[in-house]
Amino acid sequence: MPEWIIETIExxxxxxxxxxxxxxxxxxxxxxxxGEMVSIMGPSGSGKSTCMHLLGxxxxxxxxxxLLDGTDVSHFKRDQLAETRNGKIGxxxxxxxxxxxxxxxxxxxxxLNYARCERAQWRKRAAEALDAVGLxxxxxxLPTQLSGGEMQRVAIARALVNKPSLLLADEPTGALxxxxxxxILTLFQSLNEQGITVxxxxxxxxxxxxxxxxLRFNDGRLIGDEQVDQPRRDADVITKEGPSNxxx
Numbered sequence: 001m002p003e004w005i006i007e008t009i010e011x012x013x014x015x016x017x018x019x020x021x022x023x024x025x026x027x028x029x030x031x032x033x034x035g036e037m038v039s040i041m042g043p044s045g046s047g048k049s050t051c052m053h054l055l056g057x058x059x060x061x062x063x064x065x066x067l068l069d070g071t072d073v074s075h076f077k078r079d080q081l082a083e084t085r086n087g088k089i090g091x092x093x094x095x096x097x098x099x100x101x102x103x104x105x106x107x108x109x110x111x112l113n114y115a116r117c118e119r120a121q122w123r124k125r126a127a128e129a130l131d132a133v134g135l136x137x138x139x140x141x142l143p144t145q146l147s148g149g150e151m152q153r154v155a156i157a158r159a160l161v162n163k164p165s166l167l168l169a170d171e172p173t174g175a176l177x178x179x180x181x182x183x184i185l186t187l188f189q190s191l192n193e194q195g196i197t198v199x200x201x202x203x204x205x206x207x208x209x210x211x212x213x214x215l216r217f218n219d220g221r222l223i224g225d226e227q228v229d230q231p232r233r234d235a236d237v238i239t240k241e242g243p244s245n246x247x248x
Contacts, residue, residue, distance in 0.1 A: 004067070005165055005197050006032035006055060011064035013050050024050040026220045028064070032199070032213075034165075037192040037231075039208035040201045042217035049170075051217065052201045056089055056168050057081045069165045086114045090159030090167045094174035096151045098143045104130060104150075105139040108158045129157035133187060149180035156187065160196075167191070170201045182234050185210045189233065206232075 011028040014021050025047045032038055042048040053059040054066060057073055060081070065074045069088055076084065085091075098107050108126040112119075130136055133153040143151055152172065159167055169188065173181030185200075189210060192198045200211055208214050209232040216224030 003034045004031045005034040005036075005069055006030065007067040008054075009065040011054060011061045011066060013054060013059070014062045023220050025054070025061075028054075028222055030215065030222065030225065032197070034197055035192070035195055036213060037189065037198045037211045038200070038213045038215060039211035040199055040215050040217070041203065041205070041208045043203055046217040047220040047222075048201055048203075048217045050220070051215075052168060052170055052199075055166075055199065056091060057085045082114075086111060086162060088165045090162065090164040092152070092155050092159050092167065092169040092172050094171040096143070096155045096175070098151055098154060100143050103140050103142060104135060104146070104154045104157075107143070107154055108161050111158060111162050125161055126157070129161040130154070132160060132191075133157045147180070148176050149183055152176065152180075152184050153187070156184075156191075160191075165197065167196055167198045168201070169198065171203075171207075172200065173204075173207055181207075186234055189231070 008028055008030050011025060012023070013025040014023055028051060040048050040051055054061055057068070057076070058081075060076065061074060065072060067073070068084065073081070073084055099110070105123065105126050108129050109122045112122045112125065127136070127139060130139060133156050135150060135153050135157065138146060138150060143154070146154065172188070173184055176184060185207065188198050188200065198211075200207060202208055209228065212228050212231050214224070214226050214228060215222060216226075
């Protein structure tokens with residue numbers, strides 16, 4: 001029997017806009033097994049971003065249940081959600097969100113400020129995470145000294161440094177050219193093959209095709225859940241920064 005890292009039961013999210021109620025997500029029920037690579041796909045306003053916010057413990061549902069890694073987080077308070085995010089979830093965003101005056105190593109160390117990790121271990125863990133994404137030769141570089149693909153790799157390393165149960169990537173190739181985007185998606189596949197659960201949030205069918213499973217949203221509802229027999233692979237894409245060593 002699969003070990004579910006994500007299990008939702010009839011999750012709903014409503015927002016109040018003046019006197020109107022907007023149903024951003026309705027009756028969302030899904031199970032995602034540990035080690036899966038899943039795409040969450042849909043057009044703007046389809047509910048995929050609301051889904052990501054709930055799965056990432058950035059928000060709580062109006063009703064329904066959400067079990068993350070076996071723990072019911074449906075009614076967690078803000079500080080409990082923050083602790084859960086920092087310990088169990090790594091985030092990668094389109095805009096990288098790197099501190100411009102901090103080196104790659106210092107950017108990756110940031111989440112360790114909030115983790116139960118001795119400061120003496122910070123540099124070692126950050127360096128290991130950067131090595132896992134093929135950037136062991138860029139530790140002391142500032143974001144302005146890195147390419148777009150390298151900055152996204154730093155962001156991925158930062159998401160990995162706390163060894164999360166789940167890696168959530170929101171439009172991770174949106175700010176990259178097509179070739180660099182392929183390299184980043186290939187990196188996500190490599191990390192997934194090492195056992196990391198990956199969820200890609202995208203409106204792009206090409207990006208979604210790199211996953212083994214696609215969840216399709218429209219009008220706030222899950223309208224499709226399909227397995228991909230042969231996810232797209234670009235085995236001939238060889239990058240200088242390509243992933244070298246898995247996370248220990």
